[in-house]
Amino acid sequence: DGGITQSPKYLFRKEGQNVTLSCEQNLNHDAMYWYRQDPGQGLRLIYYSQIVNDFQKGDIAEGYSVSREKKESFPLTVTSAQKNPTAFYLCASSALVQETQYFGPGTRLLVL
């Protein structure tokens, strides 16, 4: 997990609330990613960014938003439009988009 931090470790969301998950890396990597992990489904890509101020939708982007204002930061907002947000969220980064991805420790999001 070294080099990539995610906070908080646990996050609780109320109905209709937007919440933001933090991801920071000090690896000087250009590319960053957000995945959602559900039991038995592996990892599914939400968004990724190859460079500052640019990002692309992954397979399950609906109900989520991201920004990439700084190279080291890639926050994910889970909006109220995401009706089933309970999951384990993993942030990753890589030197280039085709290179090995390294993961943060994850944030578990629960709905109150």
Place this chain on the structure above:
Amino acid sequence: AQSVAQPEDQVNVAEGNPLTVKCTYSVSGNPYLFWYVQYPNRGLQFLLKYITGDNLVKGSYGFEAEFNKSQTSFHLKKPSALVSDSALYFCAVRDPNTGNQFYFGTGTSLTVIP
């Protein structure tokens, strides 16, 4: 079609015995293949990767994997399992045909029995 498949949800092996965790892929061209391990409530840790060259790749913690192009497989192996190897293992493939996106398998839970 699924780009990568892990046909076994669960693998049990006795401590000291060799272990194999299976992975097959369905990406054309020259895929990059990866193995990761995940311990409970933790992020994924990189174990090893195949890009090109020798079909047998050695990685962290004594793990290795063999790339077999004809069988489109990339099975993870270890000669002698440890109880501490018990974890969730993910195979991943980088698909050069879809903008280098990574696709992860659904994971295989490995239990090493003392």
